[in-house]
Amino acid sequence: MQRRSIWTGGAAAVILAAIIFVYFTYFQPPEVATTPPHRGDAVEAVYATGTVEPLRYARVGTKIAGPITEVLKHEGEPVDQGNILAVIEASEDITRVQELAARIKLTAAELNRARQLRRTGNASQATLDQAESAHSAAVAAYRGAKARLDDHFITAPISGEVLRSENRIKVGDMVQPGQILFMVGDPTELQIDAEVDEEDIVKVKPGQEALIRADAFPGRALEARVVRITPYGDPVGRTYRVYLALPEGTPLISGMTTEINIVVRHEDNALLVPISSLSGKSVWVVSDGVARLQEVELGAVGESNAEILSGLAEDASVIADPPSGLSEGDSVRTRPVSAASS
Numbered sequence: 001m002q003r004r005s006i007w008t009g010g011a012a013a014v015i016l017a018a019i020i021f022v023y024f025t026y027f028q029p030p031e032v033a034t035t036p037p038h039r040g041d042a043v044e045a046v047y048a049t050g051t052v053e054p055l056r057y058a059r060v061g062t063k064i065a066g067p068i069t070e071v072l073k074h075e076g077e078p079v080d081q082g083n084i085l086a087v088i089e090a091s092e093d094i095t096r097v098q099e100l101a102a103r104i105k106l107t108a109a110e111l112n113r114a115r116q117l118r119r120t121g122n123a124s125q126a127t128l129d130q131a132e133s134a135h136s137a138a139v140a141a142y143r144g145a146k147a148r149l150d151d152h153f154i155t156a157p158i159s160g161e162v163l164r165s166e167n168r169i170k171v172g173d174m175v176q177p178g179q180i181l182f183m184v185g186d187p188t189e190l191q192i193d194a195e196v197d198e199e200d201i202v203k204v205k206p207g208q209e210a211l212i213r214a215d216a217f218p219g220r221a222l223e224a225r226v227v228r229i230t231p232y233g234d235p236v237g238r239t240y241r242v243y244l245a246l247p248e249g250t251p252l253i254s255g256m257t258t259e260i261n262i263v264v265r266h267e268d269n270a271l272l273v274p275i276s277s278l279s280g281k282s283v284w285v286v287s288d289g290v291a292r293l294q295e296v297e298l299g300a301v302g303e304s305n306a307e308i309l310s311g312l313a314e315d316a317s318v319i320a321d322p323p324s325g326l327s328e329g330d331s332v333r334t335r336p337v338s339a340a341s342s
Contacts, residue, residue: 028333029289029330029331029332029333030323030326030330030332030333031332031333031334031335032286032291032319032320032321032322032323032326032332032333032334032335033319033320033321033334033335033336033337034286034317034318034319034320034334034335034336034337035273035274035317035318035320035336035337035338036314036315036316036317036318037271037272037273037308037312037314037316037318038271038272039269039270039271039272040269040270040272040305041266041267041268041270042265042266042267042270042272042299042300042302042305042307043263043265043266043267043300043302044203044263044264044265044266044299044300044307045211045261045262045263045264045300046196046200046203046204046261046262046264047200047259047260047261048194048195048196048197048242048259048260048261048262049194049195049257049258049259049260050192050193050194050195050242050244050257050258050260051192051193051255051256051257051258052190052191052192052214052246052252052253052254052255052256052257052258053190053191053192053193053254053255054160054163054185054186054187054189054190054191054254055186055189055190055191055245056158056160056185056186056189057158057160057163057183057184057185057186058156058157058158058183058184058185059180059182059183060085060154060155060156060157060180060181060182060183060184061178061179061180061181062088062151062154062175062176062177062178062179062181063151063177063178064088064148064151064152064177065174065175065176065177066088066089066090066152066174066175067088067089067172067173067174067175068086068087068088068089068169068170068171068172068173068174068175069087069088069089069090069171070086070087070171071085071086071165071169071170071171072084072085072086072087073085073086073156073162073182074162074165075162075163075164075165076161076162077161077162078160078161079156079159079160079161079162079184080156080159081156081157081158081159082155082156083155083156084153084154084155085154085155085156085162085181085182085184086154086169086181086182087152087153087154088151088152088153088154088175089152090149090152090153093145093148093149093152094149096145096148096149097142097145097146097149100138100141100142100145101142103138103141103142104135104138104139104142106138107131107134107135107137107138108135110131110134110135111131111132111134111135113131114127114128114130114131114132115128115131154181154182156182156184157184158184158185159186160184160185160186160187161184161185161186161187162182162183162184163183163184163185163187163254164182164183164255165181165182166179166180166181166182166183169181169182185254187253187254190246190250190252190253190254191227191243191244191245191246192212192224192243192244192246192252192258192260193241193243194241194242194243194244194258194260195234195237195239195240195241195242196239196240196241196242196262197238197239198233198238198239198240201229201233201240201242203264203265204226204229204240204242204262204264205226205229205264206226206227206228206229207225207226208225208226208262208263208264209223209224209225209226209262209263210223210224210225210226210244210260210261210262210263211223211224211260211261211263212224212244212246212252212258212259212260213258213259213260214252214256214257214258214259215257216251216252216256217251217252222246222250222251222252223246223247223250224244224245224246224247224260225244225245226242226243226244226262227243227244227245228242228243229241229242229243230242242262244260244262265299265300267299267300267307270299270300270307270308271307271308271309271312271314272305272306272307272308273305273306273308273312273318274304274305274306274318274320274321275301275302275303275304275305275306276320276321276322277306277318277319277320277321277322278298278301278306279293279322281295281296281297281298282294282295282296283296283308283312283316283318284318284319284322284326285312285316285317285318285319286317286319286332286334287317289331289332289333289334290329290330290331290332291319291322291326291327291328291329291330291331291332292328292329293328294311294312294316295311296308296309296310296311296312297309297310297311317334317336319332320337
């Protein structure tokens with residue numbers, strides 16, 4: 001009988017321990033880490049994407065079709081306004097211009113002769129009018145042919161540098177009307193051509209600073225400044241074009257794609273809570289041992305903290321990292337942590 005009593009007492013202890021374990025595991029209110037709101041910097045930024053481009057540049061195309069017979073300027077070479085970049089086969093138009101130049105000389109001589117004869121009375125007014133008409137037609141034909149000939153010579157519209165030769169244009173390539181052949185510009189003065197969503201554009205103003213990120217410079221935040229906003233947006237893409245000036249000496253170069261954060265507001269004493277404590281436009285808090293969703297007015301939302309504009313007391317007990325499945329009204333146990341560690 002004594003051995004049976006000892007065995008029964010041991011079983012009771014095991015059962016009691018199991019009951020305690022089950023209670024603390026499944027029935028005791030969950031523990032949550034809480035922290036008070038804290039003060040710090042809040043930066044509200046508008047996100048955009050953009051491309052680095054020269055402040056002054058021009059795309060140079062062709063009005064005519066034909067094969068390239070000469071390429072006189074290549075990528076990276078300096079050019080002055082009017083320099084010939086490339087030539088499209090022009091032999092027929094050169095011959096035509098030469099023929100019309102000779103015709104002008106002939107009609108000019110005939111016109112002078114008709115004028116002399118008219119002064120001496122040996123030619124009628126109709127003969128003089130006919131000579132003047134023939135000369136005017138020859139001049140007009142020459143000018144038209146000369147303009148067509150000029151189209152064979154692709155020239156730089158501005159001074160700068162050949163930034164790009166589209167499709168690496170070379171002798172023998174066939175080109176078509178409207179085709180862009182070169183990009184010419186000044187590579188030393190750069191800007192960013194960015195696209196901003198229409199819902200954000202009302203916050204963007206000239207003079208605002210921006211932080212730029214580019215894949216070529218990982219981990220670096222480069223600077224820029226908003227200088228101009230297009231007054232009419234793209235109704236299809238629902239975006240507005242924004243131009244940002246880059247400082248002298250920027251490591252960015254033409255053609256790079258960038259991600260942009262335009263700083264539209266900066267508050268250096270904002271009320272902040274961990275971003276993990278948010279649920280929509282509410283913050284998880286503990287009040288009298290119960291989890292509550294406190295509706296607030298949100299300001300800037302960053303990577304780790306969110307700004308609270310109104311609706312939350314400074315001494316509130318904010319749940320730093322609400323557990324999965326937490327519902328409003330659930331009883332909770334609290335484990336206070338500092339704002340820095342949350």
